Amino acid sequence: MSSSTALPPPPTLPFPIVVQQLKIQAGNEIKRGDILLQYSFEAKDPDDRHRIQKRVGSWECPIEGKLTRWNVKVGEVVIDSRKPLLHILEPCTHAVQLEGLCALCGKDLTTSDYLGPSQASRASIRMSHDTTSVLVSLEEASRLDNISTSHLLSTRRLSLIVDLDQTIIHATVDPTVGEWMDECGLLPTSESKGKGKDSNKKGGKGRRRNPNEEALRDVGRFKLGLSAGRVEDDCWYYIKPRPGLPAFLKELSKLYEMHVYTMGTRAYAEKVCEVIDPKGEFFGRRILSRDESGSLTAKSIARLFPVDTSMVVIIDDRSDVWEGSRNLVKVVPCEFHLA
Incomplete structure (x- = not known):
């Protein structure tokens, strides 16, 4: 994909400079390292600090392509590196x-030389949820953001970032929860120790009713198991959804495109x-986890929305990790206590 690049002079030039000659004409092909222009500048004589010398220098092109137009003329004074010259x-x-490789043309971009930093620096923004390896430029991030915005507007929705722990679920590794689920017959028959074998029988003679039975019915559980070739905690995680969560998510999905952002691991x-x-x-x-965000102490809305945050809402039980973001709606922490 071709694109016109506005090229400013490098900040290392001895500004102010005076353009003496344009070495490449508009319409000509340019290779990396070709001289674009020659300039003059004034500098103090190293042997006599009170005398000013006029010196000349040249600017070599850090990229390749076809020069489409100049924004500067011979004799013009350039005072800094903010103005694109071509x-x-x-x-x-x-x-x-x-x-380090271009995902579009396959070129190795990691080489640095006297022309400046490596071209890998042209893409520094992470937008993907599930990896830190893919980087995009600000221009590409803006293009993707425009596509996302257009899609949301067409479906009349906004974006919603959702935290997990203490916001929409309460997680615990307390084995008592599993014992009580077994007692209430809420575990698969193959895993039950038999305490709740009569739990599904109406009346359940001989079985003492656990006061937490109703509260345990929507508790889910899992083990992390193998992850990246190593054994994680071999304990059960018990997940209690916030009351009304299924209906809440269903209604919100009509109004928002939802994203998970958690400080937990991806697994x-x-x-x-x-x-x-x-x-x-x-x-x-x-789903964005700490494995991709790279922080255990802070969250950044720019990690998912680096260009425009005007259509983004956040729900989280903590405000400190968002550094006072105006997009945050702080919720009361979700805590579930068994009787």
Whole structure:
């Protein structure tokens, strides 16, 4: 995909500079390292600090493509690096990168030289939920954001970032929960120790009713098991949804495209979502964990929405991790206590 790139001079030039000669004409092809222009500048004589010398230098092109137009003329004074001096139509802008390689043309972008930093620096934004390897440029992030915004507007929805623990679920590893679920006959028959074998029989003679039975009916559970070739905790995680959660998610899905953002591991987040959203109809694969966000102490709305946050709402039981974001709706922590 070709794109016109506005190219400013590097900040390392001895500003102010005066353009003396444009070395490449509009319409010509440019290779990396070709001289774009020559300039003059004034500098103090190293042997006499009170005398000013006029010196000359050149600016070499850090990219390749076709020069489409100049924004500067011979004799013009350039005072800093904020103004683009020319436009180049590149065969590839390397806007999407994967571990140092351009995902569009396959070029290795990690090499740095005297022309400046490696071209890998042209893409620094992470937008993918499930990986940190894919990086995009600001221009590509803006393009993707526009597509997402158009889709949301067409479906008359906004975006909603949802925290898991203490916000929409309460998780525990207390084995007592499993014992009581077994006692109430709420575990698969193959795993039951037999305490609740009569729990499904009306009347259940001889069985003392557990006061937590109704509260335990919607509790889900899982083990993390094998992850990345190693054994995780071999304990059961018990997940109690916030009261009314299924109806809540169903109604919100009509108004929002929902994303999970948690400080838990990805393995944990995916297991929780299997419990509360088994068909993937609410969150899909839009799950961001600490494995991708890279922080155990803070969350950033820019990690998912780096360009425009005006259509984003956050629900979380903690405000401190969001550094006072105005998009946050803080909820009362969800805590479930057995009798």
